[in-house]
Amino acid sequence: MNTIIDLQSLIIFELVAQKGSISKAAHELNYAQSNISTKIQQLENFFQVSLFYRNNRGVTLTPKGxxxxKYTKKIFHLIDETTKIIKDDNIPKGPLRIGSMETIAAIYLPRLFAKYHKEYPNVKLILKTGTTEKNIQDILQYNLDGAFIAGSINNSEIIQKTFTEEKLVLVTDVARPQISSIKDIQNQxxxxxxxxxxxxxxxxxxLQNKGLxxxxxxxxxxxxxxIGCICAGLGISLLPISVVNKYVKAGILRCYPIENSYTKVPVLFIYRKLNYMPTSLLKFINMF
Incomplete structure (x- = not known):
C-alpha cells in the first residue's frame, strides 16, 4: 500500500471540507470534478474510512474527517512555520493576522497599528474582529497569529499577556428614566x-444572579x-467606559456603575505556544 499522502490531496480535502461541496471545490481550483472525487477517494482508501457524508446538498465531514x-491544519501550519524559520532574517515582514473584540479594535488598535506600521512597513497587518470565543477558536485553528480577548483563559496551548483592564458600565439613552435599582432594567x-x-x-x-x-x-x-440602537432608545447594554465615555460627555448616552465583582475585566493578548515566534509577532507584542 502506498504510504505517502501528497500535500495536494490534503489541500483538496481541506477545501472540500470548507466549501461543503466537491463541485464548488473543483470550480475554485479549476479542476474537473472527477479529479476532486478521485483525490478524496484515494484519501479514504488510504485511511480505510469515510471522510465525508454525501447528500444532495453537498458533503459534510464524518467524525474521522x-x-x-484538524491534523491537516496542523500539517499546513508546520510547513508554514518551517518556511518562516528558514527564511527568517529577523526583519519583520509578511502578513500578521490579529483578532480583536470590536471594543478593543475601536479604542486601542488604531494608534497601536499606526505606530507598528510606521516602524515595520513591510508587515501586512490584517485585523479580524469577533467575539472572545471566536478569537480563541481562530487562534487554536491557526487562523490568527494573535488576538485580544476579554477575561482569563486556561489552555495549555495558549500563551496570554495582559494588555489592559476595562471598567464595565451599564449604558442607556438619555431619554430613558433614571435607573435607581437593578429591578428598573428587568423588562428592558x-x-x-x-x-x-x-x-x-x-x-x-x-442579571441571573439577581434573579432577573x-x-x-x-x-x-x-x-x-x-451604540446606535442604544442612542435610539431600543434598549440597554453593558460596555467598557472607554467605549462610551465620549458619548456620555456629549450628552448622548448615560452610564451607571455596576457591582464591583462584575465591573473590572482584564483584556489579554493571546497567541499559540509555538516552537518558533515570527519576528513580526514578537515585535508586535513588544510594542505594548
Missing part, C-alpha cells in the same frame, strides 16, 4: 454582541450598531 481536518431589551462575547456573558450572569431574566435580546455584530 473532522479529525483529519438587551442590546448585545452575539453569543461568545465576554461582556454579554457578564451582563447575563449579573433577559427576555428581550437584540444581537448586533458591530459596535456602531449597538
Amino acid at each position: 473532522q479529525i483529519l481536518l 431589551t438587551l442590546i448585545v454582541f452575539p453569543n461568545g462575547c465576554f461582556y454579554r456573558k457578564i451582563l447575563e450572569q449579573w 431574566l433577559a427576555n428581550k435580546i437584540m444581537e448586533f455584530d458591530t459596535l456602531e450598531a449597538i
Whole structure:
C-alpha cells in the first residue's frame, strides 16, 4: 500500500471540507470534478474510512474527517512555520493576522497599528474582529497569529499577556428614566454582541444572579450598531467606559456603575505556544 499522502490531496480535502461541496471545490481550483472525487477517494482508501457524508446538498465531514481536518491544519501550519524559520532574517515582514473584540479594535488598535506600521512597513497587518470565543477558536485553528480577548483563559496551548483592564458600565439613552435599582432594567431589551462575547456573558450572569431574566435580546455584530440602537432608545447594554465615555460627555448616552465583582475585566493578548515566534509577532507584542 502506498504510504505517502501528497500535500495536494490534503489541500483538496481541506477545501472540500470548507466549501461543503466537491463541485464548488473543483470550480475554485479549476479542476474537473472527477479529479476532486478521485483525490478524496484515494484519501479514504488510504485511511480505510469515510471522510465525508454525501447528500444532495453537498458533503459534510464524518467524525474521522473532522479529525483529519484538524491534523491537516496542523500539517499546513508546520510547513508554514518551517518556511518562516528558514527564511527568517529577523526583519519583520509578511502578513500578521490579529483578532480583536470590536471594543478593543475601536479604542486601542488604531494608534497601536499606526505606530507598528510606521516602524515595520513591510508587515501586512490584517485585523479580524469577533467575539472572545471566536478569537480563541481562530487562534487554536491557526487562523490568527494573535488576538485580544476579554477575561482569563486556561489552555495549555495558549500563551496570554495582559494588555489592559476595562471598567464595565451599564449604558442607556438619555431619554430613558433614571435607573435607581437593578429591578428598573428587568423588562428592558438587551442590546448585545452575539453569543461568545465576554461582556454579554457578564451582563447575563449579573442579571441571573439577581434573579432577573433577559427576555428581550437584540444581537448586533458591530459596535456602531449597538451604540446606535442604544442612542435610539431600543434598549440597554453593558460596555467598557472607554467605549462610551465620549458619548456620555456629549450628552448622548448615560452610564451607571455596576457591582464591583462584575465591573473590572482584564483584556489579554493571546497567541499559540509555538516552537518558533515570527519576528513580526514578537515585535508586535513588544510594542505594548
